[in-house]
Amino acid sequence: MNASFDLALPAARAAAGMQHYPEAALYVVATPIGNLSDISLRALHVLQLVHAIACEDTRHTQTMLRQYGIDKPLLPVHEHNEAQAAGGVIERLQRGERVAYVSDAGTPAVSDPGARLVAAVRAAGLAILPLPGASSVTAALSVAGISGDTSFVFAGFLPSKAAERDQAVLALQADTRAVVILEAPHRIEALARAMAALGARQVTVGRELTKQFEEIATVAAQDFSAWLAAGSQRTRGEFALVLHPADEPEAADDGHRVLQLLLAELPLKTAVKLAADITGAPRNELYEAALALKKA
Structure with a gap:
């Protein structure tokens, strides 16, 4: 255990221990994306509480858990075996166990494995609880x-x-x-x-x-x-x-130019509709502009 986290587990129990944690449930737990101190107190408590931890990489997760002083059975559930491994997790849940799922870093099922496991657990009619945390x-x-x-x-x-x-x-x-x-x-x-x-x-x-x-x-x-x-x-x-968002195109200027061309050949309402459809400019604005052009 990393000495820096000596007080973390007692603090997690004190802060989160009085909450309700259903049995026969999958806990989807976000873990740090780099800085180990970014783990939440509730995540630490749940990782202590569960019967087993399913994870993307057992070696990586074991190294992380040792830093916090947590030792639990680890179940490999990664992108290459997720569909098959989900069955073993479901069997544990059906026996009334609590199981956590963690990816290598951050929030599971966001460009990481976990989505197929969650879908399979949901299809089996079992509970799934998210524990939010770090996300890149x-x-x-x-x-x-x-x-x-x-x-x-x-x-x-x-x-x-x-x-x-x-x-x-x-x-x-x-x-x-x-x-x-x-x-x-x-x-x-x-x-x-x-x-x-x-x-x-x-x-x-x-x-x-x-x-x-x-x-x-x-x-x-x-x-x-x-x-x-x-x-x-x-x-x-x-x-x-x-x-970053792109600058919006100058739809209004394009709309007025297209509107002038269409008004020379088409009735006012038809020209306005087509100009709006072509350029994306607001139809009401084009209608007012068309009336002004007609008067002129």
Whole structure:
């Protein structure tokens, strides 16, 4: 046990021990994405309480649990055996056991294994309880400086093959929302080259989030490759990227131009409808503009 956590387990019991933890339930537990201190007190208590812990990598999880002074039976449930291993977890739950599931880092089933296990447990009519915690997705968004009323999409890992990755980046070019992308160190340079096609659109780069050599920077997509090349360490570690929202196209100006062309050939209402459909400009605004043009 890491001496730094000597008081953590008693504190977890004191803070979370009085709550109700149903038997025959799967506990989906978020674990730190780097900094071991980011574990929650409730997560520590549940990991002590359960009969077994299903996990993405038993070696990784055992190392983490030892830091906290926790020793439990570990069940390997990863992307290659998840569908089959779910059966063993369900058998334990049906015997009335509590089982936790953890991935290697962060929140399970978010670009990590866990979703198929959860679906199988739900299909068996058994309880599933989430224990929220660290997530590279929300960590990256929180430092990107994007307005809270801006929607975002989680893209996860883009395809590893060059042609498919380039196609995925071109699809992002047409999406004006913020986009969260995850990437591994051995593919980050290829992704940066592909993202150059996005030009001046801003990208917040989160490298090794919460870890000792954490680095956060916001650069233009076209400058991402140069930023990586500026330091030998910058291609190391796990990456969470936030592609900032694109500027909205000048739909109103386009709408007025198209409207003028259509009014020369079509009735007013038809011209307004088509101009709005073609350019995305607000129909009411185009209607007012059409009336003004007619009067003129």
